[in-house]
Amino acid sequence: MKRRSLLAGALAGGAVTAGVGFGVWRAGAADEFGQHLGGVSLQRPGDAGMLALDSLRGRPLVVNFWATWCVPCVEEMPLLDRFHAEQRAKGWQVLAIAIDNAQAVGAFVKQHALALPVALGGYGGVELTRRLGNTAGGLPYSVLFDSHGRVRERKTGALTAADLERWKAIEV
Known part of the structure; x- marks a missing residue:
C-alpha cells in the first residue's frame, strides 16, 4: 500500500x-515579445532620449536589426522607412535597432532623413537578435511580432518588398 x-x-x-x-x-x-524584449529600454540617436520597447506592445511590429557598415542593411532601410510611412496609419509599427555606435547611426539617420523609429542596440544588441532566433548573429535580421507579442516571421538577410507584402497578409 x-x-x-x-x-x-x-x-x-x-x-x-x-x-x-x-x-x-x-x-x-x-508573448515572445515580453519574454525577450519586455523591460528593455534603448537609447535613441542624438538627443532623442530612451525608447522603452514595452511602448510598442499591442500592435503588429517589424523589428529590424541593422548596422551602418552592413551593405544589405543600408540597402533595405529605404524600403523599411517607406513601409513605416505607408502602414503606420493601419496600426503597423517598425523599429530599426542599430548594432552600431551612436555617432555613425545618428549621422546615417540624419543623412537619410529616416522617419521610422531607430534605437541603439550597440554591439551588445547582437544578444537581442540571438534571443529572437538569430543563432548566427547575422545582419540584417528582422522579426515580425503580431499584436499579441507572438513571433510570426523571422528573416536573416535583407527584406524585400515581396517579404513585406507577404507579412502584411498574415493575420497579426
Whole structure:
C-alpha cells in the first residue's frame, strides 16, 4: 500500500510539474515579445532620449536589426522607412535597432532623413537578435511580432518588398 501511495504521489507531483512547465511554455509562446524584449529600454540617436520597447506592445511590429557598415542593411532601410510611412496609419509599427555606435547611426539617420523609429542596440544588441532566433548573429535580421507579442516571421538577410507584402497578409 505504501508503495502505491509513493507511486501515486510521484505521478501526481510529476503531473503538476509538467502542468506548470506547460503553462510557462504556453505563456512564453503567447508573448515572445515580453519574454525577450519586455523591460528593455534603448537609447535613441542624438538627443532623442530612451525608447522603452514595452511602448510598442499591442500592435503588429517589424523589428529590424541593422548596422551602418552592413551593405544589405543600408540597402533595405529605404524600403523599411517607406513601409513605416505607408502602414503606420493601419496600426503597423517598425523599429530599426542599430548594432552600431551612436555617432555613425545618428549621422546615417540624419543623412537619410529616416522617419521610422531607430534605437541603439550597440554591439551588445547582437544578444537581442540571438534571443529572437538569430543563432548566427547575422545582419540584417528582422522579426515580425503580431499584436499579441507572438513571433510570426523571422528573416536573416535583407527584406524585400515581396517579404513585406507577404507579412502584411498574415493575420497579426
